[in-house]
Amino acid sequence: MKKSTISKIVLVTILVTYVATVATWKISGLFTARTGAFQPPPDSAIPAGKFGDVVRFGEQIFRDPATYAPQFVGNELRCSNCHLQAGRQSGASPMWAAYVAYPAYRSKNGHVNSFEERLQGCFRFSMNGKVPKLGDPVLVALESYSYFLAKGLPTDETAPGRGFPTLPEPPLAPDYERGAKVYAQNCASCHGADGLGQSSGGKMVFPPLWGSQSYNWGAGMTSIKNAAEFIRANMPLALGGTLSAQQSWDVAAFIDSQVRPQDPRFNGDIEQTRKKYHNSEYSMYGRPVNGAILGDPAFTPPAGTVTTGTDAEPFEAD
């Protein structure tokens, strides 16, 4: 080998190593080597001053909406029940990934949604509550908290860690009976055999998965696919990945075949509402389970029940 060739190789090697090292330095502050997911800042990085106060208020709402935004909350869920680690955990719909993915077109309502409008949907469906108006201090605080978590992340609707990790179709069709067994063995000790959650000192600790205090029929979690993906990656708490994909699909089918509050878009006709909003093999709305039709007003708790009397005027989006 010629001397000049060797020196070229050495030079290229040094250059590549240098670039790689510098790139690693630059990136390591933002991303972990293990998961490749973005690392949101800790609470200690919340700035002092008025903006920091609003970020902190947003985190308080996020962890305990029934206390900090009671006028909009109609059940006993918390944002942080699904967005784990108060919206930081990748693979559990982290708020930093959501923040950089909006504005975005959503087929759910057929137009481009701002981030705040997306948050309204959470109150209307997942929280079975009332929708805060755009610009409401509650939405501004949640937006500020999400912005704080996303600091340093470029806008990107495909940020690694966004949403829940996709799950392939199961080998066997999701099954209610198998799901009931998975539930009894792995979920019931926390969420209760009746799925209604468990509380401590009058405050819900383990979230209700169905019944009047859970998410309503309009929530994304009523999709068996969404629930299966969330469960597979994150449940049982801190033991994500321990249930098989099949078990996750089965238990998701079991949970999403239970009674829960009405879809606020219900127009009086279950079949029409199913056709318009639940036209998917992943939704059990309008389907018969144990001899009853899910969504039947005869035994379905109402949508949007906020019992706290406040001056806030609830606003219904679309």
Next chain:
Amino acid sequence: MRQEGHWKIWVWRVSAVGTLIASLSRIAPAVADEPAVTAGYRIAVHGVSPERASCASCHQENGAGQPDVGIPRLAGLTSSYIAAQLEYFATGSRYDPVMSPYATMLTRVERREVADYFASLPVPEQPDLIPPNGATLDHGRTLFLDGDYHTGLLSCSQCHGSTGLGVGDFSPRLAGQSDAYVAGKLQQWQTGDLRDPKGSFMRSEASHLTQSDIAALAAFVSSLKGKEAGKP
């Protein structure tokens, strides 16, 4: 501090023998068809063996325990939790040099009865503690309520409730439990017995804690008054 606590525990354990001798004459025979709480009281206060001090000689008749030496308060815990711990001590899935022989001496029915007795007691007033410094308490409060995303620690409140009252049969009440006991148990969780399937969860949580985290959590937990949410 911690070492001093240990020393106290041993002095105390030795002195328990004295209490035992004093209480020998009070050992009562089992009575047929006795209600569980009454039977439990008899076991707790009078013991079942002339060779051993009663439960109450360490945990007190009112279940308050001995906060300064880390003997846990039993009043405020659920019967199922206490009975489960006695079962673990008896079967060896949880080991303690003092508790294991005691639990082995009791039949399963007696373990349930004595658990019923302690669970039936009102939660005693907490002793006046010298408050830990504000920074320690704040650190403990943050770990307890929020966890630490960067170490992977989930909040304690996630399973024990934000006021530390515990959740039914799932997780024990922590509010007002003594600093020394909580710190000792958190250390034990890092390497000690798993007790039951939930133990692997506790071990993984404890593995995220440094010594100063443990001290802060113990201080915070013992400061909790265990009030119901929304009540003064």
